Structures are given as C-alpha cells and as structure tokens.
Amino acid sequence: MKTQKSYKTHFLVLGILLLLSFLLNVSLGSVAIPFSEIISALFGGETSKASWEFIILDYRLPKAITAILAGGGLAVSGLLMQTLFRNPLAGPFVLGLSSGASLGVAILILGAGIFGGAIGGLLLSSWSLVIASALGSFLVLLAVLSVSFKVKDTMTLLIIGLMFGSVTAAIVSVLSYFSNAEQLQQFVFWSFGTLGNVSWQGIFILFTSVVIGLGLSIISVKPLNALLLGENYARSMGINIKKTTLFIILATSLLAGGITAFAGPIAFVGLAVPHLTRQYFTTSNHLILLPAVLLSGAVLMLLCDTVAQLPFTEYTLPINAITSLIGAPVVIWLLVRKRKMLF
Amino acid sequence: MKNNKENIVIEASCLNVGYITKKKNLVISEGINFSIKQGELIGLVGTNGIGKSTLLRTLAGMQPLLEGVISINGKTLNNISASELASDLSVVLTETPASQNLSVLELVSLGRHPYTNWVGSLSENDQEIINTAISSTKIEELLHKKCYELSDGQLQKVLIARALAQNTPIILLDEPTTHLDIFHRASVLKLLKKLASKNEKTILFSTHEIDLAIQVSDKMLVMTKGNTFFNTPDNLISQGCFNDLFPEEIISFDTHLKRFVLK
Known part of the structure; x- marks a missing residue:
C-alpha cells in the first residue's frame, strides 16, 4: 500500500505554468516589444533598441521577480496562518497582519516628518521600511495570537482581527492628518500596492527576508502537520507547541511584513491561494503543500500583475485592486461549491 | 503476565488534579490513588464535571499536576520529556481533528x-x-x-x-463512546478489550456507559465527590460504589442486574 502519493505531474504542470506566466508577464507592458527581442534581452543578448533592454532588464524583470517573491511568500504565509489558527479564513490580510505592516510603515514615513527631517531621512532606507513593516505585522500577529488563546471561536477571532485593522487604520489617519502632502502621497502610493518600484537592491532585501521566512516554514513542516489534528494531539505526539508557534509567527511576519514593506498591502493572495492549491493537490501534508502553494502564489501574482499592467496602455492599476477582484470571487466560489470551507 | 506485580505501568498516588489559575489552584478532584498493570483495560466513570477529562489530560502531560506523583513505567511524569512521553503514551481525545x-x-x-x-x-x-x-x-x-x-x-x-x-504501551481515551449508538459503543469497547488482552496494551478510557464498562473492564476507577475508588467491577459493586453515584430519586443501581434502572 502506498501511503505517500507522488505529485510529480502536479509539480511539473505548476512549473510550466510558472514559466509561461513569467514569460507572459515580461512580454506585456505599455511598450510593445517583440517576443524574440525579450528572450534575447533576458539571456544577455543585444536588442534592436537600447531602451528596450532598459525596459526589460531594469523594469519588467525586477517587477516579475518581485511578483514571484510576493505571490509565493504571501501564499505561504496564508497557509501557515490557516494551520496555526486552524481556521480556513485566516490569512495575512484578514487577521490584520497587513494593517499592522501598514501601521509600521505609516509611523516610519509619516512620523519621519513629525519627528524632524534629519533622523527622518536616515530612517527611510529600504531596510528600515522592511523592519518597520515586519515589526508592525509581528506585533499585530502576537496580539491576535494572545487573544486567540483566550477565545477558541473562529468568528470572534476574525472580528478581533478586523478590530485590529480598524484601530491601525485610525492611527494611520491620525498620523496622516499631521503630516505634509508629500509624505502623505508617498504613503498612499505605498498602500495601493505596487510591484514595479522595487530596485535590484530592494529585491535582494526582499529575497533575503522571504528566504529566511521560507526556511523557518520548512523547519516547521512536521509540527505543522501535527497541528492539523489540533494542539492537544500535537503535544501528545511530542511537538513543542511554544517553539513551533514562535517559528510560525516569525516566518509569517518576515514573509508578510517584508513583502508588504516593498509591495504594499496585497489582499486575498494569502487567503485564496492555499485553498485553490488544496483543490488541485488533494493532500494536507505540508511537505507537499508548502512548495505547491509557493509556486501557485507566484503564478497567480504574475498573472494578476500582467492584468494590472493593462498591456499596451500607459496605465497601471493598483495590484491590490486586481488581487481583490480575482481573489474575492474565488473565495465565494469555493464557499458556494463546497458549502463550507475546510482547511 | 497479567497478574505479574512487577508490570505496573501507571502509578498514581495522592493526586490532586485541576487547573492552575493566576490567583490559586482550582482543585477539581483530590486524593486519587491507583496503579494499573500492563494489559489491563480500565474504565473511568463518574458524573459530568467530576474531573475525568482533567485526570486524563494530567496523565497525558497536557495539564500540570497540582499535587501527588504520577509515574509512567517507573519514571516520574515530570521528568519525562514530551518527545519521550510520546513513545510511552498515546491519546484519543473528545475533540475532532482540527x-x-x-x-x-x-x-x-x-x-x-x-x-x-x-x-x-x-x-x-x-x-x-x-x-x-x-x-x-x-x-x-x-x-x-x-x-x-x-x-x-x-x-x-x-x-x-x-x-x-x-x-505506545499505554493508550488513554477520553469518552470514546460518546455520540455512538449502542452497536458502535459495544464495538469500540470490544476493540479496546481485544487490544488490551491480545496486544498487551494498557488502556484507560473514560465513559458514561457504566453498564458496558462494568462488563468489559478489568478494573474500574470510579470518581465521586470526595472519593475515588479503584477496583474490579465486581468488588466495586459489592462495595456499593455505584449506588450513590447519582441522586437516587430518578435512577438507582441494581446490584443483581449490574446496571442502572429508572425509578
């Protein structure tokens, strides 16, 4: 009898999808560039126009890489949260994690103006943005978690997550009231969510925080599987709950916090992708689900970004709007089809 | 092997079980003593809220022990690490998988x-x-x-x-017969009986099916307010332990039929 099914074909399909959506993503944009030129630019060859090379290598490629990191990372953080809270509706956005990250960034950008220019300028490097955002989401997650030990009810927890979101939103509006127009604009643009403004140095930082987050998740694969039975069963199988919880929280805040710092709050990817992946991979084993969710998240984000780019026009839509437009119907579809949401 | 005195697997002396709150220890049940040998099937009975689940969770190391000593295979429970305990003792809980x-x-x-x-x-x-x-x-x-x-x-x-x-040599089950019809209750208990006698597993299960537990258990642990009894079902019946388990105006224990009857 075979206990562990092999998912090689599933992963092959996902891999091909990722490659195709990556190529689609870099091929389409406001400027039409022939496909052969794109391939040539990607592999370090010459392009007919120098501007094309610049567009591809310094704009579209970093954007596509950011999309892969952000989509994969957010989806994995959603998977971790759903298992940690044993709640199918958990996700970085719903539980106020992204609002926490927003608060961190808001305090940094808007607070910089209030607390004086010199320190402000020093604070606004990419690293401090990441740290502020990760710290914000970490604190909110800790708060939600400490409450979740007291209330066992799913709905209560979600409402509390929403309340945290409202509180952080309120603090952000107070901060914006006292800050100048330029900073406010900077923050508003950040909150729209964008994948396009990340420099190669930023990508390096994002990559580092995503890799550390993923590493912590990989170490936690076995305890995560045990948690599927509930905390008491996990403990009875020798799992150290405190350590596991800490690892998962750290991983989620690094993933969601780091990504939110660079790409802004992006809705629904964390919530919807794990559910979609479970439809395709009929397993609950995190050893399979983790890489599957990572790949699916990356594919979905690349596709969303391709749409947000509004190919052949000069306009770019906020990525957050597109993921919500696609994600919300997916969640509704899952609920209607299965009558209830399972994780 | 069954009556070998050296094979005591779980030993509990002077246990107080309950919850630790910030202000004080909330004792649910106190003065519990028993020792269970390898391959024994033990039914744990008592009214709702008397502390059956609390006792089981304490034995499984999921909840701190307030007072007394529990030893598992001769080792004190507090000195056994979680991962070591996981190969001594497994549980079946009332909660459904998350x-x-x-x-x-x-x-x-x-x-x-x-x-x-x-x-x-x-x-x-x-x-x-x-x-x-x-x-x-x-x-x-x-x-x-x-x-x-x-x-x-x-x-x-x-x-x-x-x-x-x-x-694991020990299995603890918290109300494995709840929500089941009489056939499934019986088949679960039969399965436990088989595992205890054939596979030499030491099994402690809590249940509200006192009648069935009397028929199937090697020994029973009866928790009442103020006292806990541990003996074979027949001895417990002759001691009259089941008689005052519940208020007598509605239901009483018939010692000949070995079951509860409505009044």
Whole structure:
C-alpha cells in the first residue's frame, strides 16, 4: 500500500505554468516589444533598441521577480496562518497582519516628518521600511495570537482581527492628518500596492527576508502537520507547541511584513491561494503543500500583475485592486461549491 | 503476565488534579490513588464535571499536576520529556481533528510522528505499523475518505488507529463512546478489550456507559465527590460504589442486574 502519493505531474504542470506566466508577464507592458527581442534581452543578448533592454532588464524583470517573491511568500504565509489558527479564513490580510505592516510603515514615513527631517531621512532606507513593516505585522500577529488563546471561536477571532485593522487604520489617519502632502502621497502610493518600484537592491532585501521566512516554514513542516489534528494531539505526539508557534509567527511576519514593506498591502493572495492549491493537490501534508502553494502564489501574482499592467496602455492599476477582484470571487466560489470551507 | 506485580505501568498516588489559575489552584478532584498493570483495560466513570477529562489530560502531560506523583513505567511524569512521553503514551481525545480535510490514511500516518525524521517521511517499518493499526481497527475501506465524510463511529475508529500507529504501551481515551449508538459503543469497547488482552496494551478510557464498562473492564476507577475508588467491577459493586453515584430519586443501581434502572 502506498501511503505517500507522488505529485510529480502536479509539480511539473505548476512549473510550466510558472514559466509561461513569467514569460507572459515580461512580454506585456505599455511598450510593445517583440517576443524574440525579450528572450534575447533576458539571456544577455543585444536588442534592436537600447531602451528596450532598459525596459526589460531594469523594469519588467525586477517587477516579475518581485511578483514571484510576493505571490509565493504571501501564499505561504496564508497557509501557515490557516494551520496555526486552524481556521480556513485566516490569512495575512484578514487577521490584520497587513494593517499592522501598514501601521509600521505609516509611523516610519509619516512620523519621519513629525519627528524632524534629519533622523527622518536616515530612517527611510529600504531596510528600515522592511523592519518597520515586519515589526508592525509581528506585533499585530502576537496580539491576535494572545487573544486567540483566550477565545477558541473562529468568528470572534476574525472580528478581533478586523478590530485590529480598524484601530491601525485610525492611527494611520491620525498620523496622516499631521503630516505634509508629500509624505502623505508617498504613503498612499505605498498602500495601493505596487510591484514595479522595487530596485535590484530592494529585491535582494526582499529575497533575503522571504528566504529566511521560507526556511523557518520548512523547519516547521512536521509540527505543522501535527497541528492539523489540533494542539492537544500535537503535544501528545511530542511537538513543542511554544517553539513551533514562535517559528510560525516569525516566518509569517518576515514573509508578510517584508513583502508588504516593498509591495504594499496585497489582499486575498494569502487567503485564496492555499485553498485553490488544496483543490488541485488533494493532500494536507505540508511537505507537499508548502512548495505547491509557493509556486501557485507566484503564478497567480504574475498573472494578476500582467492584468494590472493593462498591456499596451500607459496605465497601471493598483495590484491590490486586481488581487481583490480575482481573489474575492474565488473565495465565494469555493464557499458556494463546497458549502463550507475546510482547511 | 497479567497478574505479574512487577508490570505496573501507571502509578498514581495522592493526586490532586485541576487547573492552575493566576490567583490559586482550582482543585477539581483530590486524593486519587491507583496503579494499573500492563494489559489491563480500565474504565473511568463518574458524573459530568467530576474531573475525568482533567485526570486524563494530567496523565497525558497536557495539564500540570497540582499535587501527588504520577509515574509512567517507573519514571516520574515530570521528568519525562514530551518527545519521550510520546513513545510511552498515546491519546484519543473528545475533540475532532482540527483539519477536516485530512484523509484517513494521512491521519493514521500522523501517529508515526514521534519516530519519523524532521520532515516526517515514513520508513518501511513505519508503513508496516500503520498497516497493522489499520487492519486491527478494520478501517481499510475508509482510507481515502476525508475526515468530514466520516460518521462519528468511523471517526472514533480512525482516531484509535492513529493512537495504535503511535505504537505506545499505554493508550488513554477520553469518552470514546460518546455520540455512538449502542452497536458502535459495544464495538469500540470490544476493540479496546481485544487490544488490551491480545496486544498487551494498557488502556484507560473514560465513559458514561457504566453498564458496558462494568462488563468489559478489568478494573474500574470510579470518581465521586470526595472519593475515588479503584477496583474490579465486581468488588466495586459489592462495595456499593455505584449506588450513590447519582441522586437516587430518578435512577438507582441494581446490584443483581449490574446496571442502572429508572425509578
């Protein structure tokens, strides 16, 4: 009898999808560039126009890489949260994690103006943005978690997550009231969510925080599987709950916090992708689900970004709007089809 | 082997169980003494709220012990690490698995957790033990069902199979017969009886099915307000332990029929 099914074909399909959506993503944009030129630019060859090379290598490629990191990372953080809270509706956005990250960034950008220019300028490097955002989401997650030990009810927890979101939103509006127009604009643009403004140095930082987050998740694969039975069963199988919880929280805040710092709050990817992946991979084993969710998240984000780019026009839509437009119907579809949401 | 005095697996002396709150210790039940030998099937009975689950959780190390000593295989419970305890003792709890999306096979395989490597991959030996657990609980035809598709009786068997896959000498079960009809209650208890007598497992289960527990248990632990009795069912009956378990105006224990009758 075979206990562990092999998912090689599933992963092959996902891999091909990722490659195709990556190529689609870099091929389409406001400027039409022939496909052969794109391939040539990607592999370090010459392009007919120098501007094309610049567009591809310094704009579209970093954007596509950011999309892969952000989509994969957010989806994995959603998977971790759903298992940690044993709640199918958990996700970085719903539980106020992204609002926490927003608060961190808001305090940094808007607070910089209030607390004086010199320190402000020093604070606004990419690293401090990441740290502020990760710290914000970490604190909110800790708060939600400490409450979740007291209330066992799913709905209560979600409402509390929403309340945290409202509180952080309120603090952000107070901060914006006292800050100048330029900073406010900077923050508003950040909150729209964008994948396009990340420099190669930023990508390096994002990559580092995503890799550390993923590493912590990989170490936690076995305890995560045990948690599927509930905390008491996990403990009875020798799992150290405190350590596991800490690892998962750290991983989620690094993933969601780091990504939110660079790409802004992006809705629904964390919530919807794990559910979609479970439809395709009929397993609950995190050893399979983790890489599957990572790949699916990356594919979905690349596709969303391709749409947000509004190919052949000069306009770019906020990525957050597109993921919500696609994600919300997916969640509704899952609920209607299965009558209830399972994780 | 059964009557060998050296094979005491669980020993409890002067236990106080309950909860630790910030201000004080809330004692649910006190002065519990018993010693369980290998291969014994022990039924734990008592009214709602008397502390049966609390006792089981304390024995499983999920809840701190307020006072007294518990020793598992001769070692004090407090000195056993969580991972070591996981190979001594497995549990079947009243809570349903948190993820309803788990397949039966996945759920049973999780029982091997204390023995697998850091990603939880199963060796051939693990597979064999899983297969044995599946065949002794007769759940072969359920393997690819998801948890939410199972009836209460099926789920109970699957959870027992998971505990068997953990392959521990001791199994603790918290109300394994709740929500089951009389046939399934009987078949679960029969299964436990078989595991205790054939596989030499030491099994402690709490239940509200006092009549059935009297028929199936080697010994019983009866928790009442202020006192806990531990003896064979027949001795407990002749001592009259069951007579004042419940208020007498509605239900009383008939010592000849060995069961409760309505008044």
